[in-house]
Amino acid sequence: QVQLVESGGGLVQPGGSLRLSCVASGSSFRFDAVGWYRQAPGKQRELVARITNGGSTNIARSLKGRFTISADNAKNTVYLQMNNLKPEDTAVYYCNGEVDIHNYWGQGTQVTVSS
Secondary structure, three states, X not given: OOEEEEEOXXXXXXXXXXXXXXXXXXXXXXXXXXXXXXXXXXXXXXXXEEEEOOOOEEEOHHHOOOEEEEEEHHHOEEEEEEXXXXXXXXXXXXXXXXXXXXXXXXXXXXXXXXX
């Protein structure tokens, strides 16, 4: 059974940084792509960043310059580096793995940006 487990969330002050990790386990296949999404209270879930198994990346336009996504295939882990965090970045961040038409979601990790 495929599992995606996120970690690295927490409380951070504005201007601070966090690195989220998404570890995949229980799969004998490689995901076609892995994405990070976030959902703030009362808002729709939105794509933050995505990386393909070929290493191509895309970052939401509004987050470019602050967020980066990377992968360590040997560790089955995808990272989301978030810098210069703002209160509006507060949300639950989810990891999503894509294989053909299937999507696998993690349980999410809370990121709170507040002074």
